[in-house]
Structure formats: C-alpha cells, structure tokens
Amino acid sequence: MPATYLPPFPDDVPTVPLLVIDYALIKAGNVQESDRLWQAATELGFWYLKNHDVDQEAEEMFDMGASTLDLPMSEKMEYEQGDSGSSFGYKHAGAWTIDEKGTLDAVEFLNIAKDDVLAWPQHVHRTYPRTVNDRMQSTIKPYVRKALDISFAILAVFEKRLGLPRGAIIERHAMGEASGSEARCIRSLPRPEIPADRSSLGAHTDFGTLTMIHNRLGGLQVLLPASSTWQYVKPIPGLVICNLGDAMPLWTGGILKSNLHRVVNPPKSQSTEVRWSLGFFTRPANNILLAPLVEESEIIAEVVARTPLGKDNPNFAPQTAGEWSARRVKYMRRKNQKGPQTWLASRGTEHAEGSTA
Numbered sequence: 001m002p003a004t005y006l007p008p009f010p011d012d013v014p015t016v017p018l019l020v021i022d023y024a025l026i027k028a029g030n031v032q033e034s035d036r037l038w039q040a041a042t043e044l045g046f047w048y049l050k051n052h053d054v055d056q057e058a059e060e061m062f063d064m065g066a067s068t069l070d071l072p073m074s075e076k077m078e079y080e081q082g083d084s085g086s087s088f089g090y091k092h093a094g095a096w097t098i099d100e101k102g103t104l105d106a107v108e109f110l111n112i113a114k115d116d117v118l119a120w121p122q123h124v125h126r127t128y129p130r131t132v133n134d135r136m137q138s139t140i141k142p143y144v145r146k147a148l149d150i151s152f153a154i155l156a157v158f159e160k161r162l163g164l165p166r167g168a169i170i171e172r173h174a175m176g177e178a179s180g181s182e183a184r185c186i187r188s189l190p191r192p193e194i195p196a197d198r199s200s201l202g203a204h205t206d207f208g209t210l211t212m213i214h215n216r217l218g219g220l221q222v223l224l225p226a227s228s229t230w231q232y233v234k235p236i237p238g239l240v241i242c243n244l245g246d247a248m249p250l251w252t253g254g255i256l257k258s259n260l261h262r263v264v265n266p267p268k269s270q271s272t273e274v275r276w277s278l279g280f281f282t283r284p285a286n287n288i289l290l291a292p293l294v295e296e297s298e299i300i301a302e303v304v305a306r307t308p309l310g311k312d313n314p315n316f317a318p319q320t321a322g323e324w325s326a327r328r329v330k331y332m333r334r335k336n337q338k339g340p341q342t343w344l345a346s347r348g349t350e351h352a353e354g355s356t357a
C-alpha cells in the first residue's frame with residue numbers, strides 16, 4: 001500500500017467499544033487477560049489485539065497486495081476463484097452478491113491458501129500471480145507463520161475455558177491436512193455517491209475459526225447483538241481486529257460467538273480514499289466435522305442439551321469444514337445465486353437460535 005496521507009477516522013461517528021486484549025499477556029498465561037479474552041469471545045466474538053508483533057509483516061503484505069491488485073485486470077482474471085466453491089485466487093468486484101435480491105458486492109480481493117504458502121515452491125491448491133510468487137518466501141510465509149502462531153495461542157485459551165482436552169481445537173487444524181486457511185488482500189474503490197449503509201461486502205459471519213484483520217481506513221462494521229444497529233470498528237494503529245468464525249459456535253453450541261459484520265464506505269472524509277485491508281483466516285482442516293464437541297467437554301454438552309444450535313436450519317446439518325466453506329463461497333457467487341433458496345445456502349451461523357451462555 002502506498003504510504004500516503006490518509007484522513008483520520010472521524011471522531012463524531014459511533015464506534016464499537018471492543019476490548020483490547022494484550023497478546024503478550026495471553027502468551028505469558030495471565031489469567032486476568034484470558035478472562036477478558038473469554039468475555040470478548042463469548043459476548044461479541046470481536047476484539048482488538050495488541051502486542052502481536054505482526055506489524056512489519058502486515059506492512060509488507062499490504063505492499064504485496066497493492067502490487068498484485070494493481071496488475072492489469074486480464075492478468076488478475078487468469079487467477080479467478082471460479083464458481084465451484086473454492087475460495088482461493090482472485091475475486092473481482094461484483095463477482096459476489098450482498099443480499100437476497102442479488103445486489104452486487106464492490107470489493108476485489110486475492111486469497112492465498114495457507115497450504116500453498118507453506119508448501120511453496122510446490123502447489124497444493126493452485127497457482128498465483130507473479131507478484132505473489134515473488135514475495136512468497138520473503139513476505140507471505142513469515143506473515144502466515146506468525147498469524148498461525150497467534151491463532152493457536154488464542155485457541156489454546158478457549159480449549160482450557162471450554163473444559164476441552166488440551167489440543168482438541170488446535171489438532172483440528174493439522175498442518176499436514178488440506179484446509180481453507182488463507183491470507184486475503186482487499187481493495188475497494190471509493191464510492192462517495194453510494195448511501196452510507198450500502199455494503200461493499202455484504203453482512204456475513206466468517207467461515208472458519210479465527211480471523212485477524214488489519215484496517216487503515218474505517219468501513220468495517222459490526223451488528224451489535226440483539227439490535228439492528230451497525231457500528232464502525234475504528235482502525236487503531238498497531239491493533240489487529242480479531243473475530244471468530246462459524247466453526248467456533250458450531251463446535252461449542254453457541255458459547256463462542258461468530259458475529260455478523262460487513263464493509264461499507266469509509267466514513268465522512270475517508271470516503272474518497274481507496275480502502276485497503278488485509279486478513280488472515282484460520283480455518284479447520286477440510287475433513288473436520290463442524291458439530292458440537294459434546295463428547296469432549298461437559299460444558300459444551302450441557303449447553304447443547306439445553307439449546308441445540310440452529311436445529312431447524314438445513315445449513316446446520318452435520319458437515320465438514322470443507323463442505324461448510326465451499327457451500328458458502330459457492331452461493332455468494334453472483335452466477336450461482338438464483339433467488340432466496342440459493343441466498344440462504346450462502347449463509348452461516350448468523351441466523352441461528354443459540355445459547356447465550
């Protein structure tokens with residue numbers, strides 16, 4: 001991303017007061033900090049993370065993302081993600097829909113599979129543009145390794161709090177197994193004429209386990225639970241925005257939250273700027289079942305016995321993490337969306353009746 005001046009986030013728009021979790025304290029096993037992490041994960045499923053030491057790697061990823069998304073459209077389209085449900089590769093603005101009516105999205109992004117990064121120079125899933133290949137070793141691999149380390153340190157806290165055997169969640173992300181984990185570079189062009197509440201990336205929950213987002217401009221919004229109010233997440237230098245994906249409520253019967261969010265235009269004076277964003281999505285291995293871990297945790301078993309999650313929703317039939325993501329990605333695609341049924345098939349845990357435990 002070019003290091004240009006960006007207008008500051010306005011101080012007169014409401015923002016979500018996310019907890020700031022100190023990663024250094026989490027790593028040191030600080031109990032009070034893991035209490036706060038637990039609170040964030042069970043109430044909203046969103047928090048900021050500080051002291052993660054990933055800023056340098058993220059900065060280089062923004063550069064790599066900019067040189068890739070600046071390639072000619074014809075070249076980017078050689079790496080298009082396609083309509084079959086694979087997430088990896090390039091997605092142009094307007095390839096997805098944001099609602100039941102089929103309104104088109106307005107973000108373009110490039111997804112790079114963690115499996116391809118770690119296996120480089122071998123390919124596991126697919127090939128990438130030259131600007132990605134050039135930085136695989138120097139930029140992308142170090143970023144992905146750090147992002148995975150952070151994810152697993154956070155997931156270890158949840159294992160303990162959920163009364164799961166040590167490693168129960170982390171082992172569901174075995175490095176040798178194919179997974180949907182990926183790094184994502186996103187660009188959206190300014191649309192100052194668009195209403196402030198029109199999404200560029202439609203309201204969704206994330207598909208996997210844990211997401212880490214680096215934002216420079218505003219635009220990310222979270223729907224506060226039990227309300228119809230969308231609020232901006234303020235980008236704060238040095239803080240990574242973390243959120244949980246669908247695997248967590250599915251494994252825990254809704255104890256851990258995967259909250260709805262979307263991307264709209266950056267607010268006010270930021271609305272004329274190009275918005276860049278970077279994310280790492282940790283997802284379970286493709287062959288892992290997304291069903292409550294009742295056999296491994298009494299805490300989860302009790303909650304599920306009281307309130308089964310999404311019991312009348314066909315999307316919640318037992319399925320693997322690979323099937324879950326493929327279904328959701330496939331039906332986000334404009335070409336596959338043919339009305340309310342296909343729209344519903346693109347949905348995740350956002351409409352589940354669940355536990356508030």
Ligand SMILES: O=C(O)CCC(=O)C(=O)O
Binds near residue numbers: 215220263
């Ligand atoms: O760009 C952002 O801030 C968030 C993007 C997002 O929610 C996603 O890619 O799943």
Ligand SMILES: [Fe+2]
Binds near residue numbers: 205261
């Ligand atoms: Fe997301």
